[in-house]
Amino acid sequence: MSKTDASCLxxxxxxxxxxxxxxxKTLTDRTSHVTISKLKKGRVALQVFACWVPPTYRRQKAxxxxxxxxxxxxxxxAKFPNDLMIVTDKASWQECLKEKKTGVLLGIExxxxxxxxxxxxKMFHALGVRILTLTWNNSNKFAASGMSAxxxxxxxxxxxxxxxxxxxxxxxxxxxxxxxxxxKTFWDVLKAxxxxxxxxxxxxxxxxxxxxxxxxxxxxxxxxxRAGGLIGVNFYPGFLGEKRKPADxxxxxxxxxxxxxxxxxxxxALGSDFDGIDQVPKGLEGPDRIPDLLGxxxxxxxAKDEIKQxxxxxxxxxxxx
Ligand SMILES: [Zn+2]
Numbered sequence: 001m002s003k004t005d006a007s008c009l010x011x012x013x014x015x016x017x018x019x020x021x022x023x024x025k026t027l028t029d030r031t032s033h034v035t036i037s038k039l040k041k042g043r044v045a046l047q048v049f050a051c052w053v054p055p056t057y058r059r060q061k062a063x064x065x066x067x068x069x070x071x072x073x074x075x076x077x078a079k080f081p082n083d084l085m086i087v088t089d090k091a092s093w094q095e096c097l098k099e100k101k102t103g104v105l106l107g108i109e110x111x112x113x114x115x116x117x118x119x120x121x122k123m124f125h126a127l128g129v130r131i132l133t134l135t136w137n138n139s140n141k142f143a144a145s146g147m148s149a150x151x152x153x154x155x156x157x158x159x160x161x162x163x164x165x166x167x168x169x170x171x172x173x174x175x176x177x178x179x180x181x182x183x184k185t186f187w188d189v190l191k192a193x194x195x196x197x198x199x200x201x202x203x204x205x206x207x208x209x210x211x212x213x214x215x216x217x218x219x220x221x222x223x224x225x226r227a228g229g230l231i232g233v234n235f236y237p238g239f240l241g242e243k244r245k246p247a248d249x250x251x252x253x254x255x256x257x258x259x260x261x262x263x264x265x266x267x268x269a270l271g272s273d274f275d276g277i278d279q280v281p282k283g284l285e286g287p288d289r290i291p292d293l294l295g296x297x298x299x300x301x302x303a304k305d306e307i308k309q310x311x312x313x314x315x316x317x318x319x320x321x
Pocket of ligand 1: 109179180201276
């Protein structure tokens with residue numbers, strides 16, 4: 001354990017806790033990756049809760065399910081007023097920091113959750129949603145996903161309704177998340193968006209070519225960094241490097257090393273995907289182990305300031321808080 005471990009607050013750009021909450025699990029359930037005690041132990045000051053809706057749900061059914069998920073997630077958070085609070089802006093984030101709670105930032109994973117109209121984003125923004133992952137593995141009315149484009153060999157990128165959605169997100173202050181997006185969607189959004197997009201839970205393709213549709217190319221990583229965007233490194237063993245078998249906490253550190261060499265430290269963040277993944281790397285089984293990851297980065301020569309940036313600072317700068 002190094003000194004960094006004890007002093008560094010963290011932000012995690014992606015977890016799927018709402019998927020468990022909507023099914024009746026609580027934030028104290030020990031079988032979940034994300035629990036209040038593990039968030040505390042990991043010094044996670046900000047956790048993005050992504051609301052994911054099965055892709056078989058369409059139109060109004062998808063909207064209703066997302067609304068129910070947000071309502072249930074909020075009522076679960078409200079049961080722990082001393083530990084958790086919803087964060088939506090600079091003022092609520094600063095209050096959260098002062099009160100030493102874990103801030104929960106709401107996201108939506110998969111544009112199909114909005115039904116088929118860009119306008120619906122307004123309703124979700126009013127409920128506190130600040131990150132929108134444009135697609136999940138399925139393409140939708142707004143954009144092509146990496147997996148669909150790979151399967152069909154056809155990549156339509158951002159649609160006309162998708163362009164409307166990106167413009168609306170820009171004006172509302174909802175960050176566009178390009179994890180899961182197709183190659184063409186990625187470049188279309190980068191061209192169209194005023195606010196820099198992020199990839200909330202993605203790894204580097206150069207270290208694992210098996211998941212081309214899901215991992216980012218070196219060019220994409222460099223372009224996000226140039227644009228002032230952000231990459232949350234995903235902890236899913238299947239997306240991590242192929243060098244270490246099985247993938248472990250060091251494989252996650254390898255991702256940070258690769259991306260830093262390529263694009264500098266300012267675009268780097270954590271994007272665990274906890275509670276959305278069925279395997280975890282050895283040594284990084286939950287948010288409580290995040291300080292161990294930061295310790296490994298320090299051992300590998302990352303400066304303390306760089307680690308603080310990766311852990312929390314970059315995301316706060318990115319959000320303009
Ligand atoms: Zn995902």
